[in-house]
Amino acid sequence: MNGWTEDGLARSWRALARQEAGEDWRFVHLTRMGPVSVEAGCHFPLGREGLIVSFPRSWSVNPARLPEGKGFDVTCIEGQTIFSEKTAIALVRRPEGSPDIFTIMVVDVLRALEAAASTMGRNVMDAFLERVREWQTFMARTHRPLSLDAQIGLFGELWMLRVLADSSLGTGALDCWQGPLRAAQDFHVRGGAIEVKSTVRAGSFLARINSIEQLDGDKAPIFLCAFRFEEATDGVSLVDLVSELRERFRLAGVQRGFEALLMVMGYIDEHAALYGRTLALKNVKAFRSEGDMSRLTRASLPAAIRSATYVLDLDALEAPSLGLSELINEFGLDLNEP
Numbered sequence: 376m377n378g379w380t381e382d383g384l385a386r387s388w389r390a391l392a393r394q395e396a397g398e399d400w401r402f403v404h405l406t407r408m409g410p411v412s413v414e415a416g417c418h419f420p421l422g423r424e425g426l427i428v429s430f431p432r433s434w435s436v437n438p439a440r441l442p443e444g445k446g447f448d449v450t451c452i453e454g455q456t457i458f459s460e461k462t463a464i465a466l467v468r469r470p471e472g473s474p475d476i477f478t479i480m481v482v483d484v485l486r487a488l489e490a491a492a493s494t495m496g497r498n499v500m501d502a503f504l505e506r507v508r509e510w511q512t513f514m515a516r517t518h519r520p521l522s523l524d525a526q527i528g529l530f531g532e533l534w535m536l537r538v539l540a541d542s543s544l545g546t547g548a549l550d551c552w553q554g555p556l557r558a559a560q561d562f563h564v565r566g567g568a569i570e571v572k573s574t575v576r577a578g579s580f581l582a583r584i585n586s587i588e589q590l591d592g593d594k595a596p597i598f599l600c601a602f603r604f605e606e607a608t609d610g611v612s613l614v615d616l617v618s619e620l621r622e623r624f625r626l627a628g629v630q631r632g633f634e635a636l637l638m639v640m641g642y643i644d645e646h647a648a649l650y651g652r653t654l655a656l657k658n659v660k661a662f663r664s665e666g667d668m669s670r671l672t673r674a675s676l677p678a679a680i681r682s683a684t685y686v687l688d689l690d691a692l693e694a695p696s697l698g699l700s701e702l703i704n705e706f707g708l709d710l711n712e713p
Contacts, residue, residue, distance in 0.1 A: 391417035408492035429461035444511025475635035531573025610655035660696035
């Protein structure tokens with residue numbers, strides 16, 4: 376599989392940004408995925424970034440059924456020699472669309488397309504368009520302040536991001552944060568994964584598991600990391616945590632990627648005044664998702680059950696747990712000394 380990155384795509388688009396001889400489009404080939412070809416493109420006269428995915432001509436699509444939304448256009452390309460025997464679908468950033476969000480979206484779509492192309496045959500076009508529809512839905516939604524539960528969820532993910540950035544991964548930890556891109560788990564670390572659940576509630580720690588694959592996926596090992604926070608005057612707020620990580624990633628030259636992921640998670644600075652509650656970590660438990668740990672697994676379910684969500688009482692789990700330093704060591708990483 377290709378290691379798609381925002382920086383790599385940005386370099387391709389920069390190389391295409393100079394219009395020549397009044398042309399409408401410029402293209403550069405990125406890759407092939409079986410019968411599917413992928414190009415980066417630049418659409419003039421505005422020099423808008425684009426991703427073009429071309430399928431065999433026999434895989435036709437009705438242009439009227441292409442997804443519509445905000446942030447980027449989805450259109451069929453006609454009249455270009457390079458696509459003369461293809462059905463070519465372009466994702467093109469709108470002038471008002473955020474370049475950073477568009478780049479994050481393109482990387483996610485490419486990864487989803489690559490996964491589908493390896494297993495789905497002709498259904499790869501449907502999988503591609505469905506992923507695009509999901510992003511159009513995100514782009515079109517109104518950005519309201521995060522709910523209290525969403526704040527705690529984001530706080531926990533950023534806490535884990537900070538822990539990983541404090542390890543031998545350094546700021547490369549940002550590439551591990553896959554939750555905003557709707558991956559099955561919040562963090563993909565080397566060959567494994569970490570799913571983060573967070574609470575500030577007293578009583579039983581009830582964690583919503585959003586899919587069968589969240590604790591029974593193709594990554595190994597998979598850990599469920601449970602953060603219990605409590606309000607504390609000497610704690611840190613969501614705004615504090617964002618500011619700290621912003622500075623760290625700014626110094627590493629990757630702040631734009633971090634900002635885009637924050638936006639995908641619904642964090643917008645204009646709402647920052649609402650996120651002043653200060654929290655401290657009360658305790659943490661990391662459970663290895665294997666063996667007798669209580670969870671749904673694909674192998675144990677009837678084939679007719681295609682998907683499921685469920686609630687897991689983490690305080691009732693009888694599986695052994697690890698602390699943060701032990702969890703980090705499980706991935707062959709070392710925590711940097713303060």
